[in-house]
Amino acid sequence: MSTVFHRWQDAAVLTAGDCFIATRIARRVGEPETSDATLALAFAIRAVREGSTALDLADPARWWDARDEDDSAGVVSTRDASRHGLTSDEVAPPSRGTSEVSKPGDPNDHGLPEIDAWWSAINSSVLVAQQVMRVEHGLLYLDRYWADERLIATSILDRAAASIPPVDASLVDQVIADSEQPLNDEQAEAVRSVANRAITILTGGPGMGKTFTIQTVVRALSQTPGFRVALAAPTGKAAARMNEALGSVLTPTSEIRPATTLHRLLGSRPDNSVRFRHNASDPLPHDLVIVDEASMVSLGMMARLLESLAPTTRLLLVGDPDQLAPVEAGWVLADLVRGLESSGNVVRLVHDYRMGDDRALLASAFRKGTPDGVLEAIDQAAAGETVRLIETEEPSLDLVPQVVEHALRLRDLALAGDQDAALDQLDRLRLLCAHRTGPFGTTQWNWLVERELAHHAPEIATQSMYVGRPILVTRNDHGLGLSNGDAGVIIRTDDGPVAAIATGSGPQRFSPWRLAEVETMHAMTVHKAQGSQADDVIVIVPPLDSKLLSRELLYTAVTRPQQRLTMIGTRESIAAAVDSPIKRSSGLEHRLAQSSGERQ
Missing domain, CATH: 3.40.50.300 (P-loop containing nucleotide triphosphate hydrolases)
Structure with a gap:
């Protein structure tokens, strides 16, 4: 392994696994193991391990802030390496033993190439020619994450511009008007948005009425005979909480089935953790899919969800973009909220029904930063x-x-x-x-x-x-x-x-x-x-x-x-x-904002 890899390992920026997988993939496709492009591949692998979906070469200062190894965010699994012909045995990195960790001060002290020369080496490399790595919008991607990000952006933008089968607006308005608890303007806007749009994103902190809004959405749209609604959440616990909170609309006589996990909704397969029974060829049979706790949904899972939806299926994503990003790579909900801010597809709840409660005041202070x-x-x-x-x-x-x-x-x-x-x-x-x-x-x-x-x-x-x-x-x-x-x-x-x-x-x-x-x-x-x-x-x-x-x-x-x-x-x-907000590199917000502006 190249001396430059050892220097970055000793500086606790790259792990042995980052370097080992990068050099193995490089060897497999014919890229010199000591090339600057292979070094970039190692950093791209590290970026995913840290939760980013892409590597921003222009921001090396972020690389210093390595997470503790036991708490890494994203995981570069054998799946990523196996796409290039590596076996699980080949992916397991050798141990170099322990070494004293020294935090780097200047990138060039550890052999980081000059930025323009580095991009030139990357763009002319076998790794890019063989599509192991992708370059777009000034970011360097591993192929899988580039593909998922493009799929999400295209699907979301298509949905934002799509026309869907109408529901009876008078029935929706009647449910809003007859609600035992009056809806505020934003909640009513969210209900009507779901009725009229193929994609709606509902955001807000705790105590702002997200659950009540979901209940009203379900009541309003289920007035249409035969209208099929699916409820889902990223984890079993979140699905159980969703069922508890929506109990009033999940009666034994209701056609609405209880919430389940996204994996179960999509039809998880024991033989494949990233492919599901429902996909573009066999879409979900529902008219509306509601996903709660969407801030927990990773890039890969969001891509699988979107490709499982029929063009006429409505999607409501509900969550708090100020919460922690997913354990795996991506921060999709936050990117969607920022990228679609001006499109009309994002509804922010701003009224705190617990206002005056000390916990609500503390949460508000955190959001203000x-x-x-x-x-x-x-x-x-x-x-x-x-x-x-x-x-x-x-x-x-x-x-x-x-x-x-x-x-x-x-x-x-x-x-x-x-x-x-x-x-x-x-x-x-x-x-x-x-x-x-x-x-x-x-x-x-x-x-x-x-x-x-x-x-x-x-x-x-x-x-x-x-x-x-x-x-x-x-x-x-x-x-x-x-x-x-x-x-x-x-x-x-x-x-x-x-x-x-x-x-x-x-x-x-x-x-x-x-x-x-x-x-x-x-x-x-x-x-x-x-x-x-x-x-x-x-x-x-x-x-x-x-x-x-x-x-x-x-x-x-x-x-x-x-x-x-x-x-x-x-x-x-x-x-x-x-004072330390999490930063993850992604091109999704840029794709959405740029394309949304062009379509308007």
């Missing part, structure tokens, strides 16, 4: 009971005794075999961390809680599937019908312990030993908490030097509680987070 404003909101809330900051540089379990109390109550219900009460108890409290590892991570905090529980139940120290263990499904399991994000608890029954899991279609029971991809969730990451809420939420604020500290991270965390919020950390870390 001023550190002083956020800290002032925290201080103003100090006299109340809904928001609390425990200032410390060393968070510890004794600062939040309610965490152990919650775990003990959960265990008591599980020992009694009370499935419904145990699952309900899960949503009483959430302990959220930014990291998975380290003193501020979920692994540490789960261990701390289990250590305390072991004083009351020694078997917890020796049993993996102990009664009362809260579990989180971390990967879709097609055989069991489980989705990433489904949560449950191990309960005692006459036949032994079973896993009671709240799925999108209701509580289900499973043998604990059939669950291959689950983790303990006394504590969980903020990312995994997206799409769910709890009565009480405790947030472990990461330290100042955390690479995951961001405005979107804390905003997502502080908008999870329904009643009380406790933050443990320093004011300095909170201020730094507010």
